[in-house]
Amino acid sequence: MRPFGYLTPPDLGGAIAAVTGRPGATFLAGGTNLVDLMKLGVAAPDLLVDVTGLLPDRIEPTAAGGLRIGAGVRNSDLAADPRVRAGFPVLARAVLTGASGQLRNMATVGGNLLQRTRCLYFQDVTKPCNKRVPGSGCPARAGDHRNLAILGGSPHCVATHPSDMAVALAALDAVVHIEGPAGPRAVPIAGPFGGLYRLPGDRPDRETTLERGDLITAVEIPPLAYAGNSAYRKVRDRTSYAFAVVSVAAATDVAGGVVRDARLAIGAVAPVPWRARAAERVLAGRPATSEWFGRAADAELAMASPLPDNAFKLTLVRNVVVRMLGELAGAGS
Amino acid sequence: MTTADDTSSELTLVVNGTAHRLRLDHRTTLLDALREHLGLTGTKKGCDHGQCGACTVLVGGLVGGRRVNSCLLLAVMAQGAEITTIEGLAAADGELHPLQAAFVERDALQCGYCTPGQICSAAAMLGEAAAGWPSAASASLTSPVVLDAAEIRERMSGNLCRCGAYVNILAAITDVDRAAP
Numbered sequence A: 001m002r003p004f005g006y007l008t009p010p011d012l013g014g015a016i017a018a019v020t021g022r023p024g025a026t027f028l029a030g031g032t033n034l035v036d037l038m039k040l041g042v043a044a045p046d047l048l049v050d051v052t053g054l055l056p057d058r059i060e061p062t063a064a065g066g067l068r069i070g071a072g073v074r075n076s077d078l079a080a081d082p083r084v085r086a087g088f089p090v091l092a093r094a095v096l097t098g099a100s101g102q103l104r105n106m107a108t109v110g111g112n113l114l115q116r117t118r119c120l121y122f123q124d125v126t127k128p129c130n131k132r133v134p135g136s137g138c139p140a141r142a143g144d145h146r147n148l149a150i151l152g153g154s155p156h157c158v159a160t161h162p163s164d165m166a167v168a169l170a171a172l173d174a175v176v177h178i179e180g181p182a183g184p185r186a187v188p189i190a191g192p193f194g195g196l197y198r199l200p201g202d203r204p205d206r207e208t209t210l211e212r213g214d215l216i217t218a219v220e221i222p223p224l225a226y227a228g229n230s231a232y233r234k235v236r237d238r239t240s241y242a243f244a245v246v247s248v249a250a251a252t253d254v255a256g257g258v259v260r261d262a263r264l265a266i267g268a269v270a271p272v273p274w275r276a277r278a279a280e281r282v283l284a285g286r287p288a289t290s291e292w293f294g295r296a297a298d299a300e301l302a303m304a305s306p307l308p309d310n311a312f313k314l315t316l317v318r319n320v321v322v323r324m325l326g327e328l329a330g331a332g333s
Numbered sequence B: 001m002t003t004a005d006d007t008s009s010e011l012t013l014v015v016n017g018t019a020h021r022l023r024l025d026h027r028t029t030l031l032d033a034l035r036e037h038l039g040l041t042g043t044k045k046g047c048d049h050g051q052c053g054a055c056t057v058l059v060g061g062l063v064g065g066r067r068v069n070s071c072l073l074l075a076v077m078a079q080g081a082e083i084t085t086i087e088g089l090a091a092a093d094g095e096l097h098p099l100q101a102a103f104v105e106r107d108a109l110q111c112g113y114c115t116p117g118q119i120c121s122a123a124a125m126l127g128e129a130a131a132g133w134p135s136a137a138s139a140s141l142t143s144p145v146v147l148d149a150a151e152i153r154e155r156m157s158g159n160l161c162r163c164g165a166y167v168n169i170l171a172a173i174t175d176v177d178r179a180a181p
Helices: A012-022 A034-040 A075-080 A082-085 A088-094 A101-106 A109-113 A165-171 A277-285 A292-301 A312-332 B030-037 B100-105 B117-129 B149-155 B167-181
Strands: A005-007 A023-029 A047-050 A059-061 A066-069 A175-179 A186-187 A215-221 A230-233 A247-255 A258-267 B008-015 B018-025 B056-059 B068-071 B081-085
Touching: A005 A186, A012 A023, A012 A047, A012 A215, A034 B018, A059 A082, A075 A082, A075 A088, A075 A101, A075 A109, A088 A165, A088 A230, A088 A247, A101 B068, A101 B117, A109 A165, A109 A215, A165 A230, A165 A247, A165 A258, A165 A312, A230 A312, A247 A312, A247 B008, A258 A277, A258 A312, A277 A292, A292 A312, B008 B030, B018 B030, B056 B117, B068 B117, B100 B117, B117 B149, B117 B167, B149 B167
Parallel strands: A005 A047, A023 A047, B008 B081
Antiparallel strands: A059 A066, A066 A215, A175 A186, A175 A215, A230 A247, A247 A258, B008 B018, B056 B068, B056 B081
């Protein structure tokens, strides 16, 4: 590991200035992904600017009826918060399915959003990877891609975003608050015209719309009347403590056997948490039946371009979506 | 005063109630500080990547402390915090912590390498459950927690045991939970 400096500036402005002014500097929060990537040689900062004592670390109700979650809130505290558990079960469930009790105690909300892909080639510095070394190539398409993307990938990269929490936040229309050298701003996590994340295209090394020195300070969840009728299901290779093969975050408003509105996001299928807007459009106003739930999934998956060893995810996504929407319709009607 | 170009820091680690003044390279994890600099080798290095839980320690005290993977926590990040390792669990007179006694009673180990991490993790896990934290195995997110086998397995999934002593680890933790007031 490369030697590095370590700073704990007195305030966020100082932290942002420290990272803005030094190309090799990076923010450090929980460290569960960054420290690991430094051990692997994938990340090699020459300065860590520790913001754990500076980031907001509380969850507060907003005037609109939503929640504002400080970026320094630990994953375990987010999942344990009574307002999250009762009002946004999809979010509590998503966080609880991620990592382990130890890691959730360390990992922060802001860091969770910015964790890097677990694609084997990205994490192995002896292999080419367009994300890690732009232009070096991508062995995944012809190699090990069972767990990689079926949606949103490019010839240059088919890595998947690993977060569970971000999938729930995408379904909930969360807004990410950012402080940076250019001042504060807010972007949707997964808006209809973009947001925090970028699709890889020919620049898979550029994963977000954050610029040097930008720091996520909070995540805001707008109110959603039917968020209480929401769920998260994660399919993985072992029962616990594993990344998703496929995950689905869903919330539905069902009355009289008809879907009035629905939110759907899919995890582990794309380089970003994938908001399934095509599926949502099919669902709105349609009968709450398995047939229509399946049509909704098909509408989303129509734009998929799977590889030989991950085409099974098409069936898996469809089955999980149909089953979850059925369960939510039964619970919510 | 540490500058951005310094690659080591003078810092204080408070471990099991004792303050230690050290100068450490920033690359030193809490795990390596404990084992290589303080001689506290009870905490084990398994994978060194946060995947096995052998390095689990408590940050914030034996009671109410948070379990963390000390292999992913830089020592410089832990300065000032109250750190409890397996060496700090028994009472001053040598009486074993209830989890230590239960692991012995239930023969909850074979090689023993994962045991310090299992016990530290379980100590904090029982506190999390007592505080009402749900888990992925909880049918309800808002009901009181009942630590049945599925709950304990899920909550302890960050601690691997390659000998496969899980059955007796589960029994030991269940014993301590049932004996709790």
